[in-house]
Amino acid sequence: MDLEIVLSIIIGMVFINNFVLSKFLGLCPFLGVSRQIKPAASMGLAVIFVMTLSGFITWFVYRFILVPLNLVYLRTIVFILVIASFVQLVEMIILKKSPPLYRALGIYLPLITTNCAVLGVTVLNINTFFVNGKPLPDSFALSLLQSFFAGIGFTLALLLMSGIRERLDLVDVPKALSGIPIAFIIASLMSLAFMGFNGFHF
């Protein structure tokens, strides 16, 4: 595997093509769970975990079930079902094995099913690492890498945002802009800052 490709995926997913700030995936949790740092961190961890494992599972499903059976057009239905049932499973396992972790992550897990970043990364993996149903070399490892670092990028954006919003509570914001509108404007400035990474080349 080329170090160059690996690096460009890592930097690309975390900074240049950050899922939230430049691709607009996963905005609902980004705005909904970013009021305080602690829940934001829990949500971020849950997303990294679910994203990586969803990337893992959907690669196998696509490669060994959908492509051989010529059912590629069922991709969307199958992926969302896989993700939904996987999230359900994780929720049950965590509830049984580690109640404290469940209290920290529990309420965020169901939300992740409808987080478009998760479905987005699985579809993106298939679009980038398969050509006409045939996997490119190292496609499995690269899919996993891409899913994991997309999650890292999401968490980074979420943490930065929640840090800013915690301080924002103390500031006098124009009444009409307080709440959601000011959050959008801050996100816009953050996205502007992240555009600075655009010049990176390997």
Next chain:
Amino acid sequence: MRNLRALAVKEFGKGIFRENPVFVIVLGLCPALAVSVSLENALGMGLAASFVLVSSNCLISGIRNIVPNRIRIPCFIVVIASFVTIVELLMAAFAPRLAEQLGIFVPLIVVNCIIMGRAEGFASKNRILPSILDGLGMGLGFTLALSTVAIIRELLGSGKILGFTIFEVYPPATIMILAPGALLTLGMLIGLINLITGKNKR
């Protein structure tokens, strides 16, 4: 008869302004921002989402008494994902250029919170006709919101609307068709609506 008409106006009308999914309830943001680069894309996305919304509302309302309560969410997801797949295939066949431009956001209609929100919040509790009207209204509201954002961004970002040049007096503000412009436009629009309606969420 008058009751029926009043009901129709109520269910249809609420999605357009008073409960506008994007501006007021703040749902379905990811496509609203990502796709609103140009009015053409926004209209295409609005139509696709409206089709899915109306069909899934209709079907879900039809099966609401058959589906056991505990597994209703997975059932809704399957219904929605099936309609999204239909749209995906239709769009790839009849509007390939649009499908290419919308890209990953066509399969991502599945996780558009508006559709799931209406299925869970309205269609699963109401009869078929109100559900269809609700879907139509919400779809239209979504399309209108998308178009508003798109018109502002396309006009300021490239001086064009639907590809026709409106003005070329000064160099267009390219930032508006990039990611930060989308967030800024939506934040300002929601702020403006808060100002007009005198509503403040906090």
